[in-house]
Amino acid sequence: MNAPLVLGIETSCDETGIGIVRGRQLLSNTIASSMDEHARYGGVVPEVAARAHLEALQPSIDTALAEAGVTLADLDAVAVTSGPGLAGALMVGVGAAKGLAVALDKPLYAVNHLVGHIAADILDADAGELEYPTVALLVSGGHTSLLLVRDLTSDVELLGETMDDAAGEAFDKVARLLKLPYPGGPEIDRAAADGDPTAIRFPRGLSRASDMASHRYDFSFSGLKTAVARWVEQHEAAGQPVPVADVAASFREAVVDVLVTKALDACARHGVPRLLLGGGVIANKRLRDVALERAAAAGVAVRIPPLRLCTDNGAMIAALAAELISSGRRPSTLAFGADSTLPVTEIQVAEDADAEPPTPATVADAAAPGGAP
Amino acid sequence: MIIGIDTSLGTAVAAIARDGEVLVDEQSANPLGHAEVIGDLLRRATAAAPAPAHVAIGMGPGPFTGLRVGIAAARVYALGRGVPIVPVPSHDGVALGVLLGDALTHADTGRFAVVTDARRREFAFSVYEGLDDDGLPVRLADAALSPRDDLDARLADLEAVRVDATRVSAAMIALAAARAVDAGRTLAGAEPLYLRSPDVVAAHAPKRVS
Numbered sequence: 184m185n186a187p188l189v190l191g192i193e194t195s196c197d198e199t200g201i202g203i204v205r206g207r208q209l210l211s212n213t214i215a216s217s218m219d220e221h222a223r224y225g226g227v228v229p230e231v232a233a234r235a236h237l238e239a240l241q242p243s244i245d246t247a248l249a250e251a252g253v254t255l256a257d258l259d260a261v262a263v264t265s266g267p268g269l270a271g272a273l274m275v276g277v278g279a280a281k282g283l284a285v286a287l288d289k290p291l292y293a294v295n296h297l298v299g300h301i302a303a304d305i306l307d308a309d310a311g312e313l314e315y316p317t318v319a320l321l322v323s324g325g326h327t328s329l330l331l332v333r334d335l336t337s338d339v340e341l342l343g344e345t346m347d348d349a350a351g352e353a354f355d356k357v358a359r360l361l362k363l364p365y366p367g368g369p370e371i372d373r374a375a376a377d378g379d380p381t382a383i384r385f386p387r388g389l390s391r392a393s394d395m396a397s398h399r400y401d402f403s404f405s406g407l408k409t410a411v412a413r414w415v416e417q418h419e420a421a422g423q424p425v426p427v428a429d430v431a432a433s434f435r436e437a438v439v440d441v442l443v444t445k446a447l448d449a450c451a452r453h454g455v456p457r458l459l460l461g462g463g464v465i466a467n468k469r470l471r472d473v474a475l476e477r478a479a480a481a482g483v484a485v486r487i488p489p490l491r492l493c494t495d496n497g498a499m500i501a502a503l504a505a506e507l508i509s510s511g512r513r514p515s516t517l518a519f520g521a522d523s524t525l526p527v528t529e530i531q532v533a534e535d536a537d538a539e540p541p542t543p544a545t546v547a548d549a550a551a552p553g554g555a556p
Numbered sequence: 557m558i559i560g561i562d563t564s565l566g567t568a569v570a571a572i573a574r575d576g577e578v579l580v581d582e583q584s585a586n587p588l589g590h591a592e593v594i595g596d597l598l599r600r601a602t603a604a605a606p607a608p609a610h611v612a613i614g615m616g617p618g619p620f621t622g623l624r625v626g627i628a629a630a631r632v633y634a635l636g637r638g639v640p641i642v643p644v645p646s647h648d649g650v651a652l653g654v655l656l657g658d659a660l661t662h663a664d665t666g667r668f669a670v671v672t673d674a675r676r677r678e679f680a681f682s683v684y685e686g687l688d689d690d691g692l693p694v695r696l697a698d699a700a701l702s703p704r705d706d707l708d709a710r711l712a713d714l715e716a717v718r719v720d721a722t723r724v725s726a727a728m729i730a731l732a733a734a735r736a737v738d739a740g741r742t743l744a745g746a747e748p749l750y751l752r753s754p755d756v757v758a759a760h761a762p763k764r765v766s
């Protein structure tokens with residue numbers, strides 16, 4: 184047997200992701216998004232997302248199998264996101280994954296979505312080996328987390344996370360303030376193109392000296408959003424036109440600045456010259472540019488997976504499970520549920536003490552071509 | 557053999573033989589926790605029916621989050637087995653149980669409504685009367701919602717006896733599916749019986765902060 188062939192199911196937010204990997208080789212990364220259905224609400228509506236997952240699952244599995252050129256019978260294992268994420272959305276994926284694992288009588292691996300974002304990196308065949316430890320900054324519409332990764336399958340520590348809105352949510356909310364459509368990220372970017380990022384000095388959340396003791400690596404974007412709202416209201420009240428380009432550019436700069444500053448601070452304080460970026464907001468070019476520029480000045484090497492692997496997807500879930508299998512981990516029991524607040528330290532959920540670990544042949548072969556740990 | 561799955565009220569999984577013999581009929585009474593129990597229940601049913609020809613799914617109505625767990629599991633299980641699914645209104649399963657019970661006890665429930673909790677101060681109900689030649693409950697009115705306080709008056713107008721259901725037997729879902737397959741009939745569409753559009757508030761103007 185070759186490296187383990189794993190199908191991963193991801194339904195934590197508004198993307199139905201079905202991925203198929205063989206060890207570290209990406210065979211399919213199929214994504215169905217319900218983003219358009221959320222546009223008229225200005226943000227992700229959990230019930231709309233959950234209904235869309237149920238509709239998209241089966242066709243997405245069919246598409247992924249066809250693209251990968253494999254059949255369900257070929258699979259060695261099934262993987263699924265147990266959390267964190269939207270509970271009702273996660274449950275669709277958990278139900279589906281259990282149905283598939285029982286039908287095929289194959290092991291099931293229930294894994295952590297955030298650690299999956301890190302695992303996306305190992306599917307990038309051109310990137311070379313992921314070195315440990317690394318700091319990881321994960322930014323999306325659902326999460327903003329700073330992690331210290333000592334080992335993908337066994338040791339991930341949460342350094343900090345957002346105390347209120349995720350960075351992507353802040354983009355959506357400020358876009359609405361500026362009467363721009365959803366999703367806010369690309370709209371703010373477009374509006375900011377001709378703006379002056381230094382025009383308005385918006386606050387950097389949790390960045391004061393007094394915040395450093397208990398929230399050094401935490402984020403807060405609700406104060407920033409309120410500051411933008413107040414600034415816009417005051418301008419409108421004074422009968423002045425709102426300089427949308429400058430507001431957008433200055434807001435974006437505040438978000439980017441606080442994300443990059445805290446990430447590089449974590450690298451410096453932990454003596455780790457490596458930073459991995461992940462999550463859908465990494466699509467923001469300004470964030471990538473600033474991170475690359477300031478990291479280079481600080482002597483920190485930055486890794487950015489291909490964008491299709493940065494947004495939520497099933498391939499990263501399959502990749503994480505394949506690494507777990509290659510490191511000899513036993514499958515999960517069938518008794519886990521969706522955990523909307525699953526801590527990042529729980530890389531795999533409900534590992535079954537009574538289950539057979541993967542066969543030696545699997546581990547040996549899996550370790551050979553990809554160079555597993 | 558047919559595997560039946562219903563998560564419209566609690567979690568139920570069953571396996572029946574082609575002649576209707578019940579091989580496994582499992583229930584988890586917990587109204588929550590569908591995702592936690594569905595895998596183990598399905599594994600037990602599969603052990604009793606290792607080569608099912610169909611997978612019957614209770615399509616609701618029921619609380620959406622739990623309902624979807626069963627439908628997702630059933631659809632993908634069927635995909636994994638390479639067998640077709642047979643969607644069944646969950647109330648049909650309850651009605652079939654009532655009517656088969658009547659036949660055993662020589663009772664006659666007459667016209668009746670299967671009533672389940674729909675949350676938000678509403679009930680879901682479907683009206684039935686007797687079995688047809690295919691052995692399936694005759695559904696006079698498809699599942700609909702009623703405000704809780706209005707239900708009894710509506711059922712009086714329909715001259716239907718109220719039958720409150722607190723569980724749905726997956727074996728009855730499977731049996732209804734078996735009879736529908738035999739008769740070449742379709743009992744429900746492929747989509748869940750949500751009965752409500754996603755309960756959402758459209759984007760409103762941003763709140764003032766100053």
Ligand SMILES: [Zn+2]
Pocket residue numbers: 296300323325326462494495
């Ligand atoms: Zn994510």
